Structures are given as structure tokens and as C-alpha cells.
Amino acid sequence: MTTLFLDRSTPDMRRGACPALSTPMQTGDGLLARVALIDVITPAELAELCRLARRHGNGILDISARGNLQVRGLNETSAPVLDADVRVLNLPLREGLAVETPPLAGMDDTEIADPRPIAEAIRQGARDIPGLAPKMSVVVDGGGRLRLSGLLADIRLAAVSSDEGIRWTLLLGGTETAGRVFNVLRETEAVSAILALLRKLGEKGPKARGRDLAAGLPTNGAPGQPASPFGTFRLSGHRFAAGIGPAFGQTNAESLIALCDEAERLGIQSLKPAFDHSLLFFGAQTACEALTAFAGSNGFITSPSDPRSAIAACSGSPACNSAAIATHELAAKAAEECGDLLDGSFKLHVTGCPKGCAYPQPSALALCGTTAGLSLITQGKAADEPFASVAFADTNNSLRRIADLVRNERQAGENSAACLARLGPRRLAAAVTSGRS
Structure with missing residues (x-):
């Protein structure tokens, strides 16, 4: 755009x-x-x-x-x-700078630490740092029910409990799982460390991102599937939250x-x-x-079991000039007809163009509109090489064939994401092309 x-x-x-x-x-x-x-x-x-x-x-x-x-x-x-x-x-x-905390911060009695004071100190300290990328983001996550582990961040602080008390793991680039571990800090060290990294990125110019400082660092590889914000949550002080x-x-x-x-x-x-x-x-x-x-x-x-919550869809055509397909219509049809495939283990990425704005990270399955039709990608981003390409008219049939294959091939205890990964692009391509003349 x-x-x-x-x-x-x-x-x-x-x-x-x-x-x-x-x-x-x-x-x-x-x-x-x-x-x-x-x-x-x-x-x-x-x-x-x-x-x-x-x-x-x-x-x-x-x-x-x-x-x-x-x-x-x-x-x-x-x-x-x-x-x-x-x-x-x-x-x-x-x-100014996007410094994000979990939505239940300060209200969640399961969180390790309240991240809000650190986040506010970073916001204030970053005001005079020039040269930062427009999409630069910092996440300060104190843990709890709705942690931000699935969000991409240039710089991330994640609270951890240790024998020595609360510490903050400093990660660079990606999600919490894919981010690179830069340091483990006491709370008193966290703000100055973040601001020093932001100044270094600012000096590199507006194209520099957190991943540019992460070369050679180990990945975190820690938590699993992020929690869904949909549903009802008990908070501290006899309060509740409704996620809608x-x-x-x-x-x-x-x-x-x-x-x-x-x-x-x-x-x-x-x-x-x-x-x-x-x-x-x-x-x-x-x-x-x-x-x-x-x-x-x-x-x-209103519930994580709603198949629509497992779909990441951009605005699509005609709202976006770059989009080649009406993404919301396609996504609604997918939710209606392929609910068992959409079990919450992955985000079905439905995008109108290869930029993939709605889900800028790899997905177990992505549907990408092009001028020639629809590209289907597995274990990748919207711009990656597709395992199959189909005409717009065959979109729904192709997705149903994939859903049928996963349903028939899923092993005991296996979710859709794991099954898609095990089947691989060749099996998925064969399923899509079956029945086509």
C-alpha cells in the first residue's frame, strides 16, 4: 500500500x-x-x-x-x-515508538511481573531517538494469560522467574520463540539496555531493524502456541474480561x-x-x-473454537488497490466449509497480494491472490514459492481437498499444523490437482 x-x-x-x-x-x-x-x-x-x-x-x-x-x-x-x-x-x-504490553497487564494475577512501568520508561526515553524505522516495535511482556509471544517485535523483554528473583530476557527480532537471546537482565538494567539498542538502530538509519543486531545469537525457542484473546477471563480484584x-x-x-x-x-x-x-x-x-x-x-x-479466529485475512479487494481477490469472502467460505482444518493450531493466511500484510510471518497454509489466480503456499510467507496455483473459480474446491486430506491423514493426537507439515508440499499439491481435468 x-x-x-x-x-x-x-x-x-x-x-x-x-x-x-x-x-x-x-x-x-x-x-x-x-x-x-x-x-x-x-x-x-x-x-x-x-x-x-x-x-x-x-x-x-x-x-x-x-x-x-x-x-x-x-x-x-x-x-x-x-x-x-x-x-x-x-x-x-x-x-512515537510502539511499546506494547499484554492487554491484561496489571490486572492478571498470573503474570510474573507488571510490565507497564518499564514500557512507559522506554516510551519516554525513546522520544528523542532519531532515525528509527517507521514500524519499529518493542514488546515488554510480564507473562500471564495473554502474553504477546506470537507478535513480531524488533526488541522484546520477557519476564522469567528464577532462583534469584524476576529477570527479563532481552530478545531481538521475530516472535518470542524465534527471537534471538541478547541478554538476561535485572529490572534496573532493562530500560537502559533497550534505549542503548534503540540508539544503535537509530544510528544505522530507518531501514535497520532488531534482527540486524541479532547475527550469531541463539534463538529462544521457548513457549508454544500463544493463547487466544477470545473468551472470558478471571482477573484480580473479582473482575473479568470478555474477549470479543x-x-x-x-x-x-x-x-x-x-x-x-x-x-x-x-x-x-x-x-x-x-x-x-x-x-x-x-x-x-x-x-x-x-x-x-x-x-x-x-x-x-467470542470463542477460540470459532473457525474464523484461525484465519488472518487482509482487507482484500476492493478495499486495497494491491489485492487481486476478495479475501473476506474467501475466508468466510473457508470458515464455513473447512472448520475441522481450522483447529487453532495455525493461522490460515488469506492475502490479496504477495506483500502478506495481514500475517507477515510463515504460515502452515497461505492463500495468495495474484493476477493469474490463487497461489497456495505451505510453511512459508505469501511471497514464497507456491506448491500449487489454481484459477479463482477452483479456490473453494482446492481448499476442501486439502481439508479432506488432513482429515483422512491426521494421526492420533496430531493437530492440523503438524499434519500439514508432515504431508509436505508434494502431497498437498497432489490433493489440490486431484479431480481437476
Whole structure:
């Protein structure tokens, strides 16, 4: 996608450019502005954001994989007005470097340590560091139920318990599993170590990322499957959280306003966007359960067993100029017809083009739109070599054949991701081509 900075005459064509509230990005349905929050807001405030999205854009909102709100359908006249109107709401907006903490930080009695003080110190310290990449991100993860182990990060601090007390593992690049171990630190050392690394990256220029400092370091290889944010979670202080999300990360203003109004009626006073395209609402157990029931009956995802939660789909055509396929239609059909394949062990990546914005890491199975048809990739990214290519008209049949193969070949105790990896590209290609003349 192309980023259009409103104070410039030339579009920014960098792949690494990142939209923000004051620097929206050009897409197929207009400019897209990102509203990034660092703390909870009220249901009434989210509802007002929806009304602003309807007034200034096309009324379509995204919740990104990293838990950012995105307003679609803006233009060069309405985007600056949205910026001004959002700032009048006095929301806890993120300015500058993305420093992320788990959505239950400080409320989760299972976390090893509260990461928020370290994260805030890094935010403040990084304000004057020039030259950082637009998509530079730091994760500070204190552990607990909803850790951010599956998110990509340039620099990551992960709390660990040891005989000597709490320590923080410092990782560079990738997810928590794939990240490279740089050091293990005491809390008093963590902030200065992160800021020193950020300065070094800034000196290398805006194309430098955390992985560029990781050569020769060992991978962490630690935790397994990240937890899903969908469902109901017990928190400290007799509070609960309800994890709810729109299908494929996108909804319209009216549906989200209705959800917020119901949350207010139930006495829920705070919420925050979270990873995996979700919203977490905080309140009493009965209120959270009632809101979950309301959301489920109105088309939202409310459970990790929902096949739609196992699909990462970009906006697709016509919302994105780069997209060759209507990704949401394809994803909805996959969820409807291949639910047993989508067991939560992997993300089915459905992307409109090889950039793969919705899931920038390898997937057990990816479907990528091209001008010639659909490419199918296993154990790779959207731009990797496909094991098969099919015409658009044969997309659904091809996916059903893969689902049937996995169902028939899955061994006892084996999940879909493991089965896909064991079958390999040749068996998958043979399944896709079977039945085609």
C-alpha cells in the first residue's frame, strides 16, 4: 500500500511505512488512519470514535493484529478533521515508538511481573531517538494469560522467574520463540539496555531493524502456541474480561456502536483493543457473560473454537488497490466449509497480494491472490514459492481437498499444523490437482 503524508506532494512508497492518526495511508477505499491506544477507554468513547469514522470516513473500522483501531474511507479533506476531532476526546493515544504490553497487564494475577512501568520508561526515553524505522516495535511482556509471544517485535523483554528473583530476557527480532537471546537482565538494567539498542538502530538509519543486531545469537525457542484473546477471563480484584472480535478484524460503525451501547447498559466501564483483532471488555462476570452472548448473536467472534479466529485475512479487494481477490469472502467460505482444518493450531493466511500484510510471518497454509489466480503456499510467507496455483473459480474446491486430506491423514493426537507439515508440499499439491481435468 502507498502512504500519503498530507504535508507532502509525493506519496511514500516504502513497504515499511506505517499509518498513524496524522499520517494516514492510501488504500483502495480511501485513506486509512490508525488510532493507537496505550490504556483503556470507555465504551462511550469507542462509540464516539465509531461515529467519527462514520462522519469522516466510510464507517468501516479495522482492529489490527496488534490491537490498533483503524478508520477507513477518509480523504485529504476529512482526514485532518478526524485527527483534530479524535484529539479533542483526550484519549490515551500512543505517540512515537510502539511499546506494547499484554492487554491484561496489571490486572492478571498470573503474570510474573507488571510490565507497564518499564514500557512507559522506554516510551519516554525513546522520544528523542532519531532515525528509527517507521514500524519499529518493542514488546515488554510480564507473562500471564495473554502474553504477546506470537507478535513480531524488533526488541522484546520477557519476564522469567528464577532462583534469584524476576529477570527479563532481552530478545531481538521475530516472535518470542524465534527471537534471538541478547541478554538476561535485572529490572534496573532493562530500560537502559533497550534505549542503548534503540540508539544503535537509530544510528544505522530507518531501514535497520532488531534482527540486524541479532547475527550469531541463539534463538529462544521457548513457549508454544500463544493463547487466544477470545473468551472470558478471571482477573484480580473479582473482575473479568470478555474477549470479543469482529470477523477478520473488520466491522462497521453501527455494529460496534450497538456492542458499546450494550456494554454500557450492562455496567461495563472500560475496554481496550487487543492483539489478534480483538476487544477486551472489563467488568463483572455476569456483565461479561451477557455481553459475550449479545456479541455472538450479532456476528462477532467470542470463542477460540470459532473457525474464523484461525484465519488472518487482509482487507482484500476492493478495499486495497494491491489485492487481486476478495479475501473476506474467501475466508468466510473457508470458515464455513473447512472448520475441522481450522483447529487453532495455525493461522490460515488469506492475502490479496504477495506483500502478506495481514500475517507477515510463515504460515502452515497461505492463500495468495495474484493476477493469474490463487497461489497456495505451505510453511512459508505469501511471497514464497507456491506448491500449487489454481484459477479463482477452483479456490473453494482446492481448499476442501486439502481439508479432506488432513482429515483422512491426521494421526492420533496430531493437530492440523503438524499434519500439514508432515504431508509436505508434494502431497498437498497432489490433493489440490486431484479431480481437476
